[in-house]
Amino acid sequence: MDEAVRPHWIAVDWGTTHLRAYAMDGQGGVLARGHGLGMGALSAGDAGASRQANFEAALLGAVEPWLSDRPVALIMCGMVGSRQGWCEAGYLPVPQSLFNLCEALAEVPAKDQRLTPFIVPGISQTDPYDVMRGEETQLAGYVSQASGANSTVSGRVCLPGTHAKWARVESGAVIHFSTAMTGELFDLITEHSILAHSVSDDALDSEAFRDSVLAAYHDPACLTEALFSVRAEGLLAGEDGVRARGRVSGLLVGAELAGAKLEPGEPVTLIGAPKLCVAYSEALAALGLDAALLDGEAMVLRGLSDIHAQLVERRAISA
Amino acid sequence: MDEAVRPHWIAVDWGTTHLRAYAMDGQGGVLARGHGLGMGALSAGDAGASRQANFEAALLGAVEPWLSDRPVALIMCGMVGSRQGWCEAGYLPVPQSLFNLCEALAEVPAKDQRLTPFIVPGISQTDPYDVMRGEETQLAGYVSQASGANSTVSGRVCLPGTHAKWARVESGAVIHFSTAMTGELFDLITEHSILAHSVSDDALDSEAFRDSVLAAYHDPACLTEALFSVRAEGLLAGEDGVRARGRVSGLLVGAELAGAKLEPGEPVTLIGAPKLCVAYSEALAALGLDAALLDGEAMVLRGLSDIHAQLVERRAISA
Known part of the structure; x- marks a missing residue:
């Protein structure tokens, strides 16, 4: 019989089309993977409590085998934090340090006491208007990986996709972006x-x-x-x-x-x-x-891992 | 009781979404209007003879009240002449005089002996590749109307729409266009x-x-x-x-x-x-x-009227 997977915490990348969950060890390594429905399939029609129940059920479908009696922290990013998602996580304005995302985490009220879920905020811009949600976590992983002990990274970053983001990063902060x-x-x-x-x-x-x-x-x-x-x-x-x-x-x-x-x-x-x-x-x-x-995927996991580490430090939650 | 409409000929503008038929008098005037399904609704799925029957039935639905024992000429333009239409009418290449469209009319084999239908050719370009079908008739109407007795028109013409055409006209000919x-x-x-x-x-x-x-x-x-x-x-x-x-x-x-x-x-x-x-x-x-x-609409009717007048002259069909 396989040994049960017991993650230190759970990373979740939850976009419009897919939910991807990762059982994480204490060193940023992945113990197991799960998947489920994206926001698009969960948000249609329903509002309020019933929509929130849909999201919690979809999450449990992906992570339940990893749960024990002890509550586990989940750090989630992507469209799950939009107005049509599980719980709105708001936006931080540019210019925005990518080391600061932890400060605006939204705590999600889950019914299942084994879950302590948080959602990473998006980033917004008003001149011209633009928003990102999910890509900020990949960018956080990128600046974390690319920055040395005493220096932080600058440059142009492109995240191709359905809505391709182009970010101008200076000293570890997003100063401008377009979609x-x-x-x-x-x-x-x-x-x-x-x-x-x-x-x-x-x-x-x-x-x-x-x-x-x-x-x-x-x-x-x-x-x-x-x-x-x-x-x-x-x-x-x-x-x-x-x-x-x-x-x-x-x-x-x-x-x-x-x-x-x-x-x-x-x-x-x-x-x-x-x-x-x-x-x-x-x-x-x-x-x-x-x-x-x-x-x-590697950048999402690096970004979520850094945010989780900051959360542990600040709130003394179980690591 | 209304007097029966007995057109000298019938003008038809038959695009992807609409069939518009006009019972014409001998001076370019409209006696009555009819309408029916566009090519998009008629070409799907069927091939060959059954598709041709669909087109003929749709045309009869629009014009039958105007028919007598005597055959009547129909001059049609638009997507009805495409490969997915009733009968392919081909393309004339640029540069192309807009007074020449009559020379490449496609004669459509109708089962109903009261109909003598023709389709106006499109115009094509190979550098860069482009095609128009329907707009050539509006352009023919425009050069006919705008040209004086001893001069022909030149200029930039735009036909906005689903696929907006931009034509460069010189001395009554299309020399270049884009979509x-x-x-x-x-x-x-x-x-x-x-x-x-x-x-x-x-x-x-x-x-x-x-x-x-x-x-x-x-x-x-x-x-x-x-x-x-x-x-x-x-x-x-x-x-x-x-x-x-x-x-x-x-x-x-x-x-x-x-x-x-x-x-x-x-x-x-x-x-x-x-x-x-x-x-x-x-x-x-x-x-x-x-x-x-x-x-x-006025340009289509002017273009079709000119083409009909040329056809009468060349083939001595009944006017």
Whole structure:
């Protein structure tokens, strides 16, 4: 019989589409993983107490095998802290030190006495208006890992995805950020627009991707014309879904990179799913820019671990 | 009892969403109107003969009260001539005189002997790839109306819509054109993206529209970031759906105008639905550019009337 998993604490990355739970040891290591429904499937329709019960049940489904009689701390980040989530965790304004997130943790009133859940706040900006929720924890992991004993990190960080974030970090603080709707537009265009039947389901021509990155980067005003041209090319020159997917993806990423207003030679740190980060690094390479790639899951766990360690120190909760 | 409508010929504008039929007298006047299903509702699933029967039935539903024993010519334009339509009408390449469309009419094999239907060809371009279908007939109407006895018209023409066309016309010919997916992206974003709940169903703040036109025109790379900012403003400053709709519309139109690469002071002719043309003329005015507005339906009928007159001349069909 397997020995029961008894984590020191539990890390939870709970976004719109997935709940990912990690049973953590005392040194930032992962003892076991669990998963469950994302916020999108839990928040629809219900309000108040019944919605909160849905969230607690989904969490228990993922972590119950790890629970004992002794209460355990859970540090959660992501859309679970939004207004439509389990419990609103608010936003900290920019400029914001990424070492400060622990100070604004929201304590979630769970019915199950074995759970002591907290949610990490998001970060907001008013000029121009923008919000992030979940990415602040990855950024906290990044500055924690990249900062030396006496220095803290600065630079441009991109977190590609449905809503790609571009953050300007100075001395361990986010001073400005923006959000490109690249992933969401890609999904809408390839699944619901007139291009849906022109684009392959998966494979992507990397030469078409690179050429389209350059075209949209150097002339972002051409974006929507160039998208329609993908459809026209299919009609006039024969359908090539793999090439079409490369073009749509490249055009959107190229326009995003133009919007990021990178300085010549400015290095970029990419944090996210490895496959997506590789695509972005190829796009940046086409522009002659270097990128460092960091795994998004590792950064979430590092950020949540630091926040948990601060919580233990400040509140003397059980570690 | 009403006198039966007996048209000299029938004009048909048959796009993706609507069939519009017009019983025409011999002088370009409209005796009566009919309507029916667009190509999108007729082409799905079926192929070959059964699809053709669907189209013929839809047409008869719109025009049958006007038919007598004597065959009548129908001149049709729009997506009815696409590969998924009733009968493919092909494309004429740019540069292309808009007085030549009659030469490439496709004759449709109708089962009902009372119908003698023809479809106007589209126009294609290979550098970059682009296609139009339906707009060529509006452009033909425009050059017919705007050309004097001894001169033909030149200028920039915009036909706003789901897929907005920008044509460069010289001496009555289309020499280059492009297609911005503005209308389709607006619908996808306001109905299916994270912005869906931030945007009002109808009313639009015209100051937000104008400001956003200018922002996207001067920095089209900001487009997707600015779209997400509409959502963030709703979260942080309170939802204002009328303002949000103005911003989304203005950002997309401003990016389209940047893509059109207009010369300073270059006048634009707008052809389309009056309300949409007014919005575009306001956007152009914000950039200091003048616009002439022409009704899209009037241009279709003028273009189809000219094509019919040429057909009568060349083939000696009954007028």
